[in-house]
Amino acid sequence: MATPLIAMEEALSRILAGLRPVGAETVSLSEGWGRILAAPVTARLTQPPADVSAMDGYALRAEDGAVGTVLRVVGAAPAGHPFAGRVGPGEAVRIFTGGAVPEGADTILLQEDAVAGDGSVTSTEAPRPARHIRRAGLDFAAGDVLVESGRRLTAREIGLAAAANHPWLLVHRRPRVAILATGDEIVLPGDPLPAGSIVSSNAHALAALVRASGADALVLPIAVDDRDAIAAAAESAGGCDLLVTTGGASVGEHDLVQAALAPLGFTLDFWKIALRPGKPLISGHFRGMPMLGLPGNPVSALVCSVLFLIPALRRLGGLPAAPIETRPAVLGRDLPANDHRQDYLRAAFSRDAEGRITATPFPVQDSSMLRFLAASGGLVVRAPHAPAAPVGSAVQVVDLSSLGV
Amino acid sequence: MATPLIAMEEALSRILAGLRPVGAETVSLSEGWGRILAAPVTARLTQPPADVSAMDGYALRAEDGAVGTVLRVVGAAPAGHPFAGRVGPGEAVRIFTGGAVPEGADTILLQEDAVAGDGSVTSTEAPRPARHIRRAGLDFAAGDVLVESGRRLTAREIGLAAAANHPWLLVHRRPRVAILATGDEIVLPGDPLPAGSIVSSNAHALAALVRASGADALVLPIAVDDRDAIAAAAESAGGCDLLVTTGGASVGEHDLVQAALAPLGFTLDFWKIALRPGKPLISGHFRGMPMLGLPGNPVSALVCSVLFLIPALRRLGGLPAAPIETRPAVLGRDLPANDHRQDYLRAAFSRDAEGRITATPFPVQDSSMLRFLAASGGLVVRAPHAPAAPVGSAVQVVDLSSLGV
Numbered sequence: 001m002a003t004p005l006i007a008m009e010e011a012l013s014r015i016l017a018g019l020r021p022v023g024a025e026t027v028s029l030s031e032g033w034g035r036i037l038a039a040p041v042t043a044r045l046t047q048p049p050a051d052v053s054a055m056d057g058y059a060l061r062a063e064d065g066a067v068g069t070v071l072r073v074v075g076a077a078p079a080g081h082p083f084a085g086r087v088g089p090g091e092a093v094r095i096f097t098g099g100a101v102p103e104g105a106d107t108i109l110l111q112e113d114a115v116a117g118d119g120s121v122t123s124t125e126a127p128r129p130a131r132h133i134r135r136a137g138l139d140f141a142a143g144d145v146l147v148e149s150g151r152r153l154t155a156r157e158i159g160l161a162a163a164a165n166h167p168w169l170l171v172h173r174r175p176r177v178a179i180l181a182t183g184d185e186i187v188l189p190g191d192p193l194p195a196g197s198i199v200s201s202n203a204h205a206l207a208a209l210v211r212a213s214g215a216d217a218l219v220l221p222i223a224v225d226d227r228d229a230i231a232a233a234a235e236s237a238g239g240c241d242l243l244v245t246t247g248g249a250s251v252g253e254h255d256l257v258q259a260a261l262a263p264l265g266f267t268l269d270f271w272k273i274a275l276r277p278g279k280p281l282i283s284g285h286f287r288g289m290p291m292l293g294l295p296g297n298p299v300s301a302l303v304c305s306v307l308f309l310i311p312a313l314r315r316l317g318g319l320p321a322a323p324i325e326t327r328p329a330v331l332g333r334d335l336p337a338n339d340h341r342q343d344y345l346r347a348a349f350s351r352d353a354e355g356r357i358t359a360t361p362f363p364v365q366d367s368s369m370l371r372f373l374a375a376s377g378g379l380v381v382r383a384p385h386a387p388a389a390p391v392g393s394a395v396q397v398v399d400l401s402s403l404g405v
Numbered sequence: 406m407a408t409p410l411i412a413m414e415e416a417l418s419r420i421l422a423g424l425r426p427v428g429a430e431t432v433s434l435s436e437g438w439g440r441i442l443a444a445p446v447t448a449r450l451t452q453p454p455a456d457v458s459a460m461d462g463y464a465l466r467a468e469d470g471a472v473g474t475v476l477r478v479v480g481a482a483p484a485g486h487p488f489a490g491r492v493g494p495g496e497a498v499r500i501f502t503g504g505a506v507p508e509g510a511d512t513i514l515l516q517e518d519a520v521a522g523d524g525s526v527t528s529t530e531a532p533r534p535a536r537h538i539r540r541a542g543l544d545f546a547a548g549d550v551l552v553e554s555g556r557r558l559t560a561r562e563i564g565l566a567a568a569a570n571h572p573w574l575l576v577h578r579r580p581r582v583a584i585l586a587t588g589d590e591i592v593l594p595g596d597p598l599p600a601g602s603i604v605s606s607n608a609h610a611l612a613a614l615v616r617a618s619g620a621d622a623l624v625l626p627i628a629v630d631d632r633d634a635i636a637a638a639a640e641s642a643g644g645c646d647l648l649v650t651t652g653g654a655s656v657g658e659h660d661l662v663q664a665a666l667a668p669l670g671f672t673l674d675f676w677k678i679a680l681r682p683g684k685p686l687i688s689g690h691f692r693g694m695p696m697l698g699l700p701g702n703p704v705s706a707l708v709c710s711v712l713f714l715i716p717a718l719r720r721l722g723g724l725p726a727a728p729i730e731t732r733p734a735v736l737g738r739d740l741p742a743n744d745h746r747q748d749y750l751r752a753a754f755s756r757d758a759e760g761r762i763t764a765t766p767f768p769v770q771d772s773s774m775l776r777f778l779a780a781s782g783g784l785v786v787r788a789p790h791a792p793a794a795p796v797g798s799a800v801q802v803v804d805l806s807s808l809g810v
Contacts, residue, residue, distance in 0.1 A: 029594055029609055030609055030612055030613075030624065032613070033612075033613035033616050033617060033809070034616075034617070034809065045598070045604070047603070047775075048603065048773070049603070050601075054771070054773070078589065078590075078630070079588060079589065079590035079601075079603075080588065080589035080590025080591070080599075080601050080602050080603075081589060081590075081601060082600060082601040097701070097702075098588075098590055098603070098701070099601075100601055134771065134773055138771065138773065138774065139773060139774045139775055139776050140776050144776075146776060146779070147779070153613075154613075154617075154779070154805070154806060154809060154810055155610050155611075155613035155614040155617055155707070155809060155810040156610065156707060156775070156778050156779040156805065156810060157779050158609050158610050158612075158613040159606040159607065159609060159610025159613070159703055159707065159775055159779070160606070160775045160776060160778075160779045161594075162594045162604060162605065162606035162609040162610065163603070163604050163606035163703065163775050164604070165594050165595060165598070165604045166594055166595070167593070167594040167595030168595075183484060183485065184483065184484065184485035184486060185483075185484035185485025185486070185503060186485070188572070189434060189566075189567045189570050189571055189572040190570065190571070190572030190573075193450070193570070194485075195487060196455075196484075196485050196486060196487040196504075196505050197485050198452070198453065198454070198484075198485075198503070198568070199450070199567060199568055199569070199570045200567065201564040201565070201567035201568035202564065204434055204435055204563050204564060204567040205560050205561065205563050205564025205567065206560075207435055207438075207563075208435075208437070208438035208558075208559075208560035208563040208564070209560040211438050211439075212438060212439070212559075212560055219435065225483070296502070296503070297502075298564055298568065302560070302561060302564065327760045328758075328759050328760045353733075354733050355732045355733045366459070366539065366543065368453070368459070368539055368543065368544060369543065369544045370452075370544055370561070370564055370565045370568050371544050371545050371549075371551060371565060373561050373564075373565075374551070374552070374559070374561040374562050374564070374565045400559070400561065401559060402807065404438070404439065404559060404560060405559055405560045405561060
């Protein structure tokens with residue numbers, strides 16, 4: 001082929017450069033978990049709004065708290081019910097965690113350091129001034145930026161947004177991804193299975209990966225290896241943010257995706273990457289919609305999705321443009337020197353007591369073997385022309401399970 | 406108080422011992438991602454179903470493949486369209502990746518090693534026998550167990566189940582969790598905010614945590630600090646698998662949850678745990694439904710949820726009974742010796758190039774401060790009576806973000 005191989009990193013940065021985050025939508029606070037914030041969450045109030053007690057006990061003037069002093073209990077300040085009066089000399093107010101410290105009081109006598117009488121209380125341990133009082137604004141003050149835009153919201157951040165008085169959140173809408181599986185030989189799971197056919201697995205695995213990445217998948221009907229069928233299917237992806245195809249991206253006579261879409265306005269960016277598994281990969285635009293054409297082999301399709309589709313989905317969804325994260329591991333088997341293609345080897349992971357991963361690549365790396373892929377902890381990354389690596393070498397790995405993949 | 410403190414591990418194992426996994430439901434394959442499998446996925450077919458070509462090229466008899474031999478092309482075998490005849494001496498069949506190897510052929514001549522003529526093909530590189538053929542059953546054979554019961558399904562496993570011809574999956578239904586926030590002082594985000602009141606954050610943070618753990622949350626109306634109100638709210642949790650309350654679990658006069666529920670058939674298991682933050686914690690059963698009573702402090706409530714509620718949700722959902730996972734880290738600050746309570750310190754995380762975490766506990770650990778909790782990487786675990794630990798010490802941490810919390 002005349003088309004030169006291009007490097008993995010260049011391919012990814014060219015794909016990401018063509019993508020813009022999708023717009024925002026308003027969701028209720030309770031729908032916000034896992035969504036990507038499109039505007040900062042700013043505190044709408046000060047928390048706590050006033051000085052409050054951190055414990056159950058009595059609010060009083062520290063100078064009145066000497067052991068044995070009998071104080072008159074003039075009222076109560078449970079959380080939510082501030083005491084309206086003022087604590088004077090020789091007086092105390094019964095107080096509970098979260099209750100507002102009444103005017104005049106400057107410390108809290110813990111209830112375990114007090115003996116309650118009939119309308120009175122006696123200290124058994126002198127409280128120091130300012131003890132057990134949470135100052136107004138200890139947690140945050142009105143106007144503070146509490147959660148930055150562009151973060152995937154955690155449960156803690158949902159709680160913080162609630163405490164800051166936000167019933168609504170502005171988040172990026174979920175990107176819409178159309179998935180088109182092509183091939184004469186594939187049929188849907190459970191459907192009649194003529195001789196020579198295989199069950200379609202790519203579209204469903206990709207839809208799950210899309211969902212795991214916070215986007216919505218539209219699984220288009222399978223297109224047979226026919227230009228018109230592929231063109232019709234691709235046209236039904238209108239309104240989506242990304243079109244993903246699988247199959248038909250190779251170099252044989254049955255590689256029809258490009259041929260089918262070119263007359264309809266498909267513009268090709270590149271399509272051969274120095275990568276294993278997954279060399280044939282189409283990137284381009286179809287009527288303004290970004291398109292990613294993945295290989296038909298299920299292992300190649302999933303590995304390419306992790307390397308290209310997940311970063312693309314994150315970028316569309318409002319997260320920063322970045323390659324998929326890798327982490328360090330120790331090699332569990334000798335590896336020969338690598339050729340000119342970046343390699344992603346399916347490997348079993350084991351973790352020691354210190355959390356270190358030993359990654360042992362499977363001896364057979366055939367890109368049709370889904371079972372090994374499903375059983376693997378992740379992928380060992382091998383750079384182009386990497387020298388032979390003996391067992392024990394430091395390597396970088398992609399932890400697939402942590403991605404929900 | 407007469408009630409003795411009980412240890413963290415004992416508390417968790419007592420909670421988990423009272424829980425049984427919820428029942429199963431049938432979901433479509435495309436709904437299966439992230440669900441917990443309730444029955445193994447067994448291969449319904451053999452994959453590949455026959456010997457197939459791994460490449461595009463020509464199927465022939467290896468003995469006919471010597472360089473320069475001209476072979477007659479007698480047919481084609483694209484994927485999905487097996488060649489009906491037999492490959493005889495001096496013959497070849499055009500074949501594509503995934504196409505069935507025709508009877509008589511025993512190797513694949515790669516198309517890049519072949520020169521196609523008019524109805525003929527000439528080898529430019531002799532193929533070895535059995536090259537580029539994927540044997541029937543290379544990936545899996547009918548009857549093989551491909552995914553074990555009790556696993557949270559990944560995108561890869563969805564793909565594998567599809568390839569094994571399963572349009573449906575048997576998964577545990579999502580546990581239903583009722584969340585009841587109590588307190589006179591709390592109001593819903595965005596609602597009118599009388600003096601002394603604070604915005605309710607626990608219920609929403611817990612609902613997000615419940616969702617992050619694969620369960621469904623029912624957020625009950627806030628109950629004021631009144632026995633009847635609490636009792637009425639708890640009764641509306643009927644049909645749930647777990648009732649979680651926040652607030653009212655402490656030792657003050659306003660701790661009404663137990664008092665409210667006891668007349669209605671609440672049986673108490675234990676309620677004080679040697680734990681910080683979070684000592685007051687109720688575990689018991691309300692009319693046969695397990696109940697967990699969390700502290701009202703938002704930080705305590707979230708930390709206790711990570712330690713007790715997530716393991717409970719996993720167990721209810723069909724995963725093994727196990728404590729929350731910890732991982733090794735290096736301490737970023739000197740810590741004093743610990744007292745008799747297990748401590749979970751909010752800490753900033755930083756990761757070095759090797760992926761090692763340095764965890765630096767915040768100097769202020771007040772359990773009302775949601776902002777520090779939201780900003781923390783996770784929690785540093787300090788065992789009861791742990792000796793002073795200098796900066797650089799090895800510690801175990803809970804990685805909150807990886808839990809979606």
